[in-house]
């Protein structure tokens with residue numbers, strides 16, 4: 298084997314789903330995920346694609362430590378979420394997951410820099426260090442010239458870049474993006490995808506949830522979900 302090459306087993310899994318079932322209470326209950334097994338290694342860029350109601354948000358909520366499975370195992374960065382208390386789970390979420398949303402979800406009264414720095418409040422850093430890291434993250438997404446702008450003074454694509462900077466500033470184990478191009482025109486959406494690809498080349502682990510096959514086809518790995526099952530996964534699952 299080439300020196301420095303790792304088999305899949307040696308790589309570190311950032312996300313692991315083993316036979317995961319998620320049921321929502323109701324009469325009758327809704328089985329949103331039904332026996333999902335999935336492994337994502339550090340440094341991957343992947344899409345979770347499926348139609349409305351297929352279970353994408355449910356999978357994202359589990360991968361992002363926002364919820365726990367009904368049965369099966371979800372491990373995030375090596376932690377079995379079912380074994381963590383609510384406090385430990387929210388700490389895992391705050392420190393190891395970066396979220397990007399379709400609606401950007403920025404705070405209107407704050408500058409781009411302050412919006413990004415909010416992601417660091419639990420890291421015990423001085424204000425000066427938080428600002429320095431926020432500026433570095435904004436520079437990384439190409440917004441070094443917009444650090445004092447407020448969301449209303451930025452285009453949609455720029456606002457999504459601020460949101461991506463906020464997601465990556467804490468150096469999370471994985472960035473999870475929920476329909477990140479859903480509010481952007483196709484050209485700006487493609488620039489956002491290019492940015493995600495660039496961050497991936499720099500080593501970030503990124504998952505994109507989308508119903509848009511044009512977007513998913515741009516990414517190296519596509520997991521397609523249908524009726525709560527994984528229908529296909531372009532990852533071979535063997536040594537890479």
Ligand SMILES: Nc1ncnc2c1ncn2[C@@H]1O[C@H](COP(=O)(O)OP(=O)(O)OP(=O)(O)O)[C@@H](O)[C@H]1O
Pocket residue numbers: 321322323327328329347348349350351352353354355356508
């Ligand atoms: N809190 C809930 N209570 C009951 N049923 C739910 C709940 N959340 C989701 N569901 C159901 O679980 C199934 C999967 O929903 P989910 O939101 O994961 O799908 P999705 O692929 O993200 O859809 P969309 O693209 O429309 O957001 C659907 O049948 C949905 O109605």
